[in-house]
Amino acid sequence: MSTRVSGWxxxxxxxxxFAAPSFAADDATTRKDLMAVIALQxxxxxxxxxxxxxxxxxxxATCKDGNRYHVFLNSTGRVxxxxx
Amino acid sequence: xxxxxxxxxxVLLMAGCGGVKPAPPGESPQTGAAQAGPATMAPVVPVTPPxxxxxxxxxQGPIAAVAPAERxxxxxxxxxxxxxxxxxxxxxxxxxxxxxxxxxxxxxxxAQAAGTQKSAPPLDLxxxxxxxxxxxxxxxxxxxxxxxxxxxLLDQFRAFYAGKVKTTLAELRRAYDLLVLKVLSLLQDSDxxxxxxxxxxxxxxxxxxSDPAKFATI
Numbered sequence: 001m002s003t004r005v006s007g008w009x010x011x012x013x014x015x016x017x018f019a020a021p022s023f024a025a026d027d028a029t030t031r032k033d034l035m036a037v038i039a040l041q042x043x044x045x046x047x048x049x050x051x052x053x054x055x056x057x058x059x060x061a062t063c064k065d066g067n068r069y070h071v072f073l074n075s076t077g078r079v080x081x082x083x084x
Numbered sequence: 085x086x087x088x089x090x091x092x093x094x095v096l097l098m099a100g101c102g103g104v105k106p107a108p109p110g111e112s113p114q115t116g117a118a119q120a121g122p123a124t125m126a127p128v129v130p131v132t133p134p135x136x137x138x139x140x141x142x143x144q145g146p147i148a149a150v151a152p153a154e155r156x157x158x159x160x161x162x163x164x165x166x167x168x169x170x171x172x173x174x175x176x177x178x179x180x181x182x183x184x185x186x187x188x189x190x191x192x193x194x195a196q197a198a199g200t201q202k203s204a205p206p207l208d209l210x211x212x213x214x215x216x217x218x219x220x221x222x223x224x225x226x227x228x229x230x231x232x233x234x235x236x237l238l239d240q241f242r243a244f245y246a247g248k249v250k251t252t253l254a255e256l257r258r259a260y261d262l263l264v265l266k267v268l269s270l271l272q273d274s275d276x277x278x279x280x281x282x283x284x285x286x287x288x289x290x291x292x293x294s295d296p297a298k299f300a301t302i
Contacts, residue, residue, distance in 0.1 A: 033223025036270060040229050057225060071225065079229040 027051065034061040034071050041081045043069065060084070207288040212281060216267075221274030230270075233263055238302070245296050253294060260290060 031048040038045045038061065045063035052060040057073035070082040217227070237259055243249040244256060264286055271279040292298040 029223060033225050036223060036226040037229045040226065040233065040266060057228075059225075073225070073228060077228070078232050079225055 030059065031061070034059055034069075037071055037079055038063070038069055038081055043067075043081060043083065045069070207285045209285075209289070212278075212285060215278050215281070219271070219275045219278055221278070222270050226270065230263075230267060233266075237263055241293055241299060245299065257290070257294070260293065 030051050030053070034051060035045060035048040038048070044065060045061075045067055047064040048061045049064050050062045052062075054060065054072075059071045061069045061071055063069070068084045070080075070084055072080055072082075074080050216222070222230070237256075240249065240251065240256060240259065244251055244253070264282065267282060268279050271282070292302065
C-alpha cells in the first residue's frame, strides 16, 4: 500500500516538475509574441509582463509601463490591438 | 690554314646554332626578328606554343555554365595568330600579342563567371513565404499581424497603380523598407539565415513591386 502511494506521489511530483517549465515556456513565448504584435502596431509597451488568455487568439497583455492591451484576431482575420 | 678556316667556320656555325636553340623557350623570337628572311619562318613555329593556354582556358571553362562566353573569348585568340602568320612581318611583336590577348580574356571570363554567380539573385518568393510561415522566430499572432501589414501595403500599391491614391513611389518605398525592417528585426536574432535571405531578395522584391507589369502578375 505504501509503495503504491509513494509511486503515485512520485508520478504526480514528476509531472508537476516537468509541466511547470513547459507552461512557463509557453507563457514566455506568448508574451514575446504579444510584445512583437504591440510593437508592430507602433504602440508603447516596452515589455509584456503578464498575459491573460481569454480564448483562442484572444489575450489581455499587461506591459511593464502599465499599459494594458486587448490583442485578438477579429472575424476578418486581422490582428487587432485595443488599448484598455 | 684550311683546317683553321674550316674549324673557324664550324665554330661560327655552332655559335649560330647555339644562338637559335635557346629561342623556343623564351621570347627569343626577337633574336629571330633581327635575322633576315628565314627567321620569319622560325618565329611562326613558336607562335603555336602560346596556343596551349587557349585549351587550358577551354578546360577551365566547363567549371561554370558560361561555356558560350568562353568560346567567344577563346575564338578571337586564334584569329590574331592567323593574322600574324599572314602578315609575317615582325614575328616577335606578333608572338607576344596572342599571349597577352589570351590572358586578359581569362580574367574577364572569371570575372564574368563570378559576376553571373553573384548577380543571380536568389529570389524565390514561394520559398521565402514557406520559410516565413515555418520559422519559430516569429509567433503566430505576429505572423498574422505581419501578413495584415503586407496585405495593406499590396493594397496601397494596387491603389497607386489604379490611380486611386495620390501617393508617390518614394512613399511606398519608405513603407516597404519599414515593413522589411520590422521583419528583419524579428528574425535577425533567432533566424539569421532567413533574415539574410530576405536581405538578399529585398531589391528583387522591390523590383517586382515597383514595376506595374510585374506587379500585375503577383
